[in-house]
């Protein structure tokens with residue numbers, strides 16, 4: 001059995017090392033009928049829930065790197081028709097949602113209130129699916145890794161320039177969570193793969209060409225890992241139009257277990273792709 005199984009509690013806080021620093025909530029809105037009345041109701045609801053939040057659409061990097069505002073909101077709209085489901089996909093079909101909003105706060109109950117308000121205002125015209133996340137300090141990083149993976153990474157830009165958003169919820173297998181934290185650590189670095197005995201790039205180097213093109217965030221399940229029917233992570237990316245093929249290439253490479261054996265323990269959820277917008 002893995003070293004962390006002794007407590008019999010699953011993996012609540014990653015072995016007690018990481019704590020939730022701030023919370024985020026993605027609210028996916030799946031309309032039952034896309035008519036004018038639904039559009040109008042959604043716009044009003046969006047305007048109402050946005051009150052008191054800083055709108056990240058107009059973010060500039062100076063605010064991101066200096067004083068982080070307490071509460072932020074970002075609206076999104078899916079472009080194009082409903083994508084084909086990914087063959088590898090697990091979990092709810094959140095990629096059916098045309099509208100999405102992300103709200104963030106240090107105070108989790110505030111996000112719950114907004115979710116309830118949105119559900120109440122939208123009524124039975126649409127289904128709302130919520131994915132919760134938490135910001136945590138990196139666990140598998142070293143100063144060298146932070147330097148490597150952030151050097152040349154773009155600052156967060158306004159939604160006018162960096163208008164594309166991609167969300168990939170991810171779950172890791174029981175086998176992953178049975179490994180000790182130090183064993184898991186190795187998968188993010190160049191290392192020798194146990195099964196093939198060959199040197200491999202690992203997660204960060206495999207994804208290297210994404211560094212200058214993608215603004216990225218990993219949110220953790222705030223209630224812990226390996227929870228039945230839930231995702232462990234929600235990954236979030238923003239990029240300019242030219243970054244889209246880079247994202248696709250990076251994801252393809254990460255899926256290649258010859259370069260990145262970590263992915264054999266990954267179950268991807270449905271990918272949601274759309275545009276950041278000022279309002280719905």
Ligand code: HEM
Nearest residue numbers: 138139140141149168170188204207210211214218233235
């Ligand atoms: C763009 C280049 C990328 C770089 C440089 C990069 C780098 C990293 C690093 C260094 C970590 C470890 C963080 C820690 O210490 O906790 C990490 C974690 C993670 N990354 Fe990436 N990544 C990239 C792209 C991606 C992409 C495209 C995905 C998925 C679509 C992804 C999914 C994840 C997930 C789920 C974790 C958390 C894994 C865990 O804690 O078990 N990354 N990434």
